[in-house]
Amino acid sequence: MKNKQWRLASRPVGEPTAENWELKVDDVPDIEEGQIKVKINYISLDPAMRGWMNDSKSYVKPVGIGDVMRAGAVGEVMESKSDHFTAGDHVYGSFGVQQYAVVGAEGVHKVDPNLAPLPRYLGVLGMPGMTAYFGLLKTGVPQKGETVVVSGAAGAVGSVVGQIARIKGCRVIGIAGGKEKCDYLIQELGFDAAIDYKNQDIKAALRDACPQGIDVYFDNVGGEILNTVLTHINFKARIVLCGAISQYNNTDGVKGPSNYLSLLVNRARMEGILVTDNTKHYGEAAKDMAGWLNGGQLKAKEHVESGIENFPDTFMMLFKGENFGKLVLKVEHDT
Amino acid sequence: MKNKQWRLASRPVGEPTAENWELKVDDVPDIEEGQIKVKINYISLDPAMRGWMNDSKSYVKPVGIGDVMRAGAVGEVMESKSDHFTAGDHVYGSFGVQQYAVVGAEGVHKVDPNLAPLPRYLGVLGMPGMTAYFGLLKTGVPQKGETVVVSGAAGAVGSVVGQIARIKGCRVIGIAGGKEKCDYLIQELGFDAAIDYKNQDIKAALRDACPQGIDVYFDNVGGEILNTVLTHINFKARIVLCGAISQYNNTDGVKGPSNYLSLLVNRARMEGILVTDNTKHYGEAAKDMAGWLNGGQLKAKEHVESGIENFPDTFMMLFKGENFGKLVLKVEHDT
Structure with missing residues (x-):
């Protein structure tokens, strides 16, 4: 099973360009105790990602050169060696710009595709x-x-x-x-x-x-x-x-x-x-938001682009104001 | 009795210059019911005064062209037709850059020259x-x-x-x-x-x-x-x-x-x-400040220049960083 990944090749000066990215095809590693393997369905594209590409002190560490680009995403657990998840669970986590992720359970949480479409967990519900x-x-x-x-x-x-x-x-x-x-x-x-x-x-x-x-x-x-x-x-x-x-x-x-x-x-x-x-208070907020969504007072709109190959261009839509609603990238898989 | 006054002649572009000021000698008007006549002893020079010279919306009205320059000051009541003050009271108020002021009682309050030297009421105690x-x-x-x-x-x-x-x-x-x-x-x-x-x-x-x-x-x-x-x-x-x-x-x-x-x-x-x-809470603050002053924890320093004629140059000391401590102008009187 092969895993297409976008890695940071160099740090941008001004607008990110094709040279800042490298599309790598890697093996999906075996999972270890406490880890899960996730098949990623939707990747969140956010303006904050631009900041993570810089080598400067901020609220999180910069993405390292050669590392898979950091990104929030939703996907399905394929295999679990964690007590918190079982295969078939849908989950949100910082899975990166790739087709598959192998990660620990920390910072990962379940989402319910029956309550809302998956991309919504990257937008209004995320x-x-x-x-x-x-x-x-x-x-x-x-x-x-x-x-x-x-x-x-x-x-x-x-x-x-x-x-x-x-x-x-x-x-x-x-x-x-x-x-x-x-x-x-x-x-x-x-x-x-x-x-x-x-x-x-x-x-x-x-x-x-x-x-x-x-x-x-x-x-x-x-x-x-x-x-x-x-x-x-x-x-x-x-x-x-x-x-x-x-x-x-x-x-x-x-x-x-x-x-x-x-x-x-x-x-x-x-x-x-x-x-x-505000992590401690996400629960209260989610309750309010779900109530407003169900009551029709709050509307959600996602802008879905497809194909992990298109990540660099799709990302740039944010800076050109070309997305209309929450921008997500749908990931396709060969298997 | 003649009153030397500095009036705003024109609005400065950048640094105030001599052309922005006019020294006028006027009669001191008679006082009306509710007013007091004050012989001004010390005038406060503050950076904020630069802003009042501009014709732009701010937290107070600009000083009008031809008006006496606005300034806080301390002085002595010479004559009173107000129930709140009697001749001989020492007072603080927005008396302007002049030797004498005739004003209503609003915004004027008594200060005690026995508790602290008068200039201090324009600094630490002001x-x-x-x-x-x-x-x-x-x-x-x-x-x-x-x-x-x-x-x-x-x-x-x-x-x-x-x-x-x-x-x-x-x-x-x-x-x-x-x-x-x-x-x-x-x-x-x-x-x-x-x-x-x-x-x-x-x-x-x-x-x-x-x-x-x-x-x-x-x-x-x-x-x-x-x-x-x-x-x-x-x-x-x-x-x-x-x-x-x-x-x-x-x-x-x-x-x-x-x-x-x-x-x-x-x-x-x-x-x-x-x-x-914070006007409602000045009392509490003054109590704290007086306590610290008396206990030697808080020290005051005033920088006193003399002569109302010297107002324009003295004012500029603020912008050149030439004052050392609270800058005040001591006013002399011919009578």
């Missing part, structure tokens, strides 16, 4: 959903009637942030690229307004869409959008820093928000979040 | 002291054993921040300009270390002085110092934004902190403060 839930509610602390703005609003995290804010009784404005995504936010997800950053003047559009100013801004993009939002925040506003996808491929460094003194004028705060700080 | 107290304790929330870094550390606010942090059992590092100020921080105020930003490499010096990283940073300066501190912060660090004196006179805009994503990596926060949000 890390992006938890990121949105805890980032918005714990750090953004939106109050009923407040105005919440979210960027990357049609993406995996942003679409959930906006919907939860709407459920909590806020006025919700999404920033996304293109008319199709903006229409979707308003018509399908119930956002109050949407701003098309590719075709609108963000400053003027924010002023129109947020006549009462901005109380919470959930930032997935950084750069000029963050900087412009800062000019419209209210007294005691909260800015949740979740990501800065517009900056990850800059070759001349990250652009800092020159309007940051608006935090001083408005006694506002800007705070970074990481989903894994 | 706005800068309160700013340090609430900014550090309420927003910085330093815990015993944590590392606290403060910039502008020999200034009116910074010197108090560092001393309160020391009183609370923190390791305290001050950033200031020049050996004399740095020696003072360590030898007189009990800071654990001091960094001379004019003569040291800040990044290397911070690494040496903060082997356990930085838990709280109280920022008075912005610019490169803020940006460098961001590379050394700890998990859940708090950055208190109090000012950005390095940026106030920039003609090409404020420089944003390009390392702001360190807030994300470290799940840290950056939050703006303004002293006047």
Whole structure:
């Protein structure tokens, strides 16, 4: 049984290119005591992966040169020498960009394909959903009637942030690229307004869409959008820093928000979040999320591409804003 | 009785110059019901005044062209038609850059020249002291054993921040300009270390002085110092934004902190403060501060310049780092 894997060949400078990746075909190793062998079905593609390719201190170790690229994924247990899993279980774990994984039980948990389609466990019911839930509610602390703005609003995290804010009784404005995504936010997800950053003047559009100013801004993009939002925040506003996808491929460094003194004028705060700080409370969040999904208040959308060979190009869709919903890669197997 | 006043003649672009000011000699108006007439003894010179000269939305209205420059001051009541004050009272208020003021009672409070010299009510016992107290304790929330870094550390606010942090059992590092100020921080105020930003490499010096990283940073300066501190912060660090004196006179805009994503990596926060949000609690703070002063744990230092004619040059000392301690202007009177 052969295992196609994408390994990190070199570290990108700016945009990742084909040279940064190596497609390797390896044997699937035998499993040892405590391990499981997983046939991977869907791989999660996330902006954070770009950061893991850099050789810099962060919240996790960089992926090593020559290592299989780190990625969350869902799959089926083929063989188990762990007390926690049996063959046939469906599981989520950090299985990497490959067809098969042999891993220990730590950090792996079961998912139920009868309750939701597998890709959903990489989106609303997975890390992006938890990121949105805890980032918005714990750090953004939106109050009923407040105005919440979210960027990357049609993406995996942003679409959930906006919907939860709407459920909590806020006025919700999404920033996304293109008319199709903006229409979707308003018509399908119930956002109050949407701003098309590719075709609108963000400053003027924010002023129109947020006549009462901005109380919470959930930032997935950084750069000029963050900087412009800062000019419209209210007294005691909260800015949740979740990501800065517009900056990850800059070759001349990250652009800092020159309007940051608006935090001083408005006694506002800007705070970074990481989903894994909340592992102890995932259960409560999952219960809320499942309730909202079942009640039709929360909608999920996945963007599925196919074929592990297509990983490098599919990954780049994130940075071009080409995915519409949570981006996952469906893995096919020869056997 | 004639009143020398400094009025705002035009708005500065970059550094204020002589052309932005007009020295006017006016009559002191008669007082009306509810008002007091004050002979001003000391005028407070603060970095925030630079912001009030700009025509931009902020936490207070800009000073109008032709208006007496806004400034906190202490003086003596000469005549009162207010129930709250009688002639001979010493008072603090926003009296402006002039020799005499006629104002209503609102925002004016008595100070006692027998308890402390008058200039102290513009420093440790005034706005800068309160700013340090609430900014550090309420927003910085330093815990015993944590590392606290403060910039502008020999200034009116910074010197108090560092001393309160020391009183609370923190390791305290001050950033200031020049050996004399740095020696003072360590030898007189009990800071654990001091960094001379004019003569040291800040990044290397911070690494040496903060082997356990930085838990709280109280920022008075912005610019490169803020940006460098961001590379050394700890998990859940708090950055208190109090000012950005390095940026106030920039003609090409404020420089944003390009390392702001360190807030994300470290799940840290950056939050703006303004002293006047705490007016209800000034009493408690003053009690603490007076206790520390009397116990010798908190030391005060004022830098007194003389002559209202010298206001424009004296004001510029703030931006050149030429003041050593709280900068005040002593007002002389012809009568």
